[in-house]
Amino acid sequence: MYLLGYDIGSSSIKCSLVDAQSGLCAAQASYPAHEAPISAPQQGWAEQDPENWWQYVRIVTQQVLQKTKATGSDIAAIGISYQMHGLVCVDEQQRALRPAIIWCDSRAVTYGNEAFRTLGEDYCLNHLLNSPGNFTAAKLAWLKDNEPDTFNRIHKVMLPGDYIAMRLSGTIATTVSGLSEGIFWDFLRNDVSQELLDHFGFSRELLADVKPTFGIQGEVSAQAAAELGLAEGTPITYRAGDQPNNALSLNVLQPGEIASTAGTSGVVYGVLGKVNHDPLSRVNPFAHVNHTPQEPRLGVLLCINGTGILNSWIRRNVADPGMTYSEINDLASQAPVGSGKLSIIPFGNGAERILENRETGCSIMGLDFNHHGKAHLMRAAQEGIVFSFKYGMEIMEQMGMRVNRIRAGHTNMFLSPLFCTTLASIAQAPIDLYDTDGSMGAARGAGIGAGIYRDASEAFASLKKIAETEPDEKRLQQYQEAYLLWKERLETILSHE
Structure with missing residues (x-):
């Protein structure tokens, strides 16, 4: 029995097949071999075609299955990690309406700064824990003003990992952690920020339904199964942004623990056990993968x-x-x-x-x-x-x-x-x-979400310091x-x- 993990990065798509019993990686694949293209139509812009992500997912899935001689029916659950803060917009037929505006795109800074002033620093920092800055909500505001025809055709907005989960299952969903990274989540009210939606003129209907970070979020559709070589009905049981997922991959879940990455971007990510913020929003707290209102676990992200x-x-x-x-x-x-x-x-x-x-x-x-x-x-x-x-x-x-x-x-x-x-x-x-990466962490996260592992300690028992x-x-x-x-x-x- 295997667990399948994807890491949807801006440089490449990585995939791991983890043996559920031993916790060891049975096969890995990454595509493309060189950095995936990022389009910059104007200075400060950065876009990628979501269809490319899906094609890369297809390639790496087939590669790990071929390496292990496994079949789709051998896979118990799927987990997804993804590049944070992107914006993908789809119509009612679940087709992407335009290239994704990805994390390093800076076109929406002025929209976030204006929202920070208008909504008020006190509201933004105490409720959202951040300035809307250059995050997903601000990118959607830019789209509303500059591409109104596209905006009016949007059925749902989502993050890159939500898009891949949708392509796998046909189900459009997100998580509290995902909404918080887009600066849509009100931590004091434990709900979507209506004030933010009202400020930008967004309907709540644009947002995906909320699913638990760990748990059944959808099942592989017949169409995706045929494309990827998976089994119809395989559950998707975990998703998280790349930095919360990297922390999970390193078993960083409790206050005071620190995880770091240094890929295209670099991150120091520390877990706080209380709701807090930086007064200038230079580092950003988001809901960590194990956050609950009763036991806050915020990931403070330095990027x-x-x-x-x-x-x-x-x-x-x-x-x-x-x-x-x-x-x-x-x-x-x-x-x-x-x-x-x-x-x-x-x-x-x-x-x-x-x-x-x-x-x-x-x-x-x-x-x-x-x-x-x-x-x-x-x-x-x-x-x-x-x-x-x-x-x-x-x-x-x-x-x-x-x-x-x-x-x-x-x-x-x-x-x-x-x-x-x-x-x-x-x-x-x-x-x-440690010998781990985001796709391996996503696979083990899927094992937690599917109930194959009792908790993170069991899921990461095989994690060894090298x-x-x-x-x-x-x-x-x-x-x-x-x-x-x-x-x-x-x-x-x-x-x-």
Whole structure:
């Protein structure tokens, strides 16, 4: 008996088939091999075709079934993880009306900021826990004003994971966690925010029905079964945004526990056991996968858009042709801590929340043509990403969160020893790395939702730590000096905005 997990990312779609009894991964697949296309019709925009996601799902499903020789009837339940904050709009025939406006698209910032002023900071922060910012609700407001013909044809709006679940089952649904990430959820009233809907002029009918994060959310339809090689009636029993799901994947569920990722975007995600918010909405609390009104579990999300995308830019534009990321890491390690006072401010992938939704672009500061080379640039890129994490962690600490230990999957930038050592040192927190990813977490989440596992402890009993990185105390002062210089340069940029 297997559990099937999907991770609907902006770079690729990943799929895992997990043996339900052992909890071990039997097969994995990812598609496309290179980063999936993101369309940018205008500066600051980012769109993807939802149909592409579905085709990628079809490909990876067939690949894992072929690898294991499993059939659809061998799969007990399906879980879905997905890129957060996107907007997918479908008509009554469940057809996407336009490309999805994805997480790093910044066109709706002004709509969210205006709602923040009009609804009032007190209401937004105490009820929604965030400014509407650049989240799904604000993106829908942009669509209403700028593409009214499309808006008037909308039957339902949904997140990327809701769309894939709909394609699998024909059932349109979402979760409280999903509504909270779209800034539709009122935490004090435990319901959709009518004030927000009224402000933007949205009908509540546009929103999908709410289903539990863990539990039956739909069943695979005959059409999807035929397309993917699954069995009709297979239940979908779990869905969550990529960052709450990453935390679940690392068994991060209780207050004070921290999970991190460093893919296209980078995240530090900590669990709070009370309803709280950042007064400037620079880090964002959402309902975690195990949140209930009786036992609040909020995931405080620090997101940096310009993370892996900066590292991939370095590979394409700075590294020698054909260099692997491992070779880049080795070359970067030849430069000293602080990269010879070269700083890269990594905010070149849309508006950044920790900068109050400003879009500063990426800056390379302190470049000396007579001193710096490729190694310095490569190291400065990784240090700049880590320093942006630290900058956001300082905000989380102001909310009362203490980063004592970081858990992460052994993937993406956490494959870089330089990145891990820099982060552990500047955060003064050991990093534990695990052999897991979002699709494996989604599969195990499906096992919880289907009742195959009694609880998360049983679901993640097979999760093993494979590496640990301790802070480099000998060079701590050098890391701190490099961070302070980086922070000073960032604040200089912000003072001129």
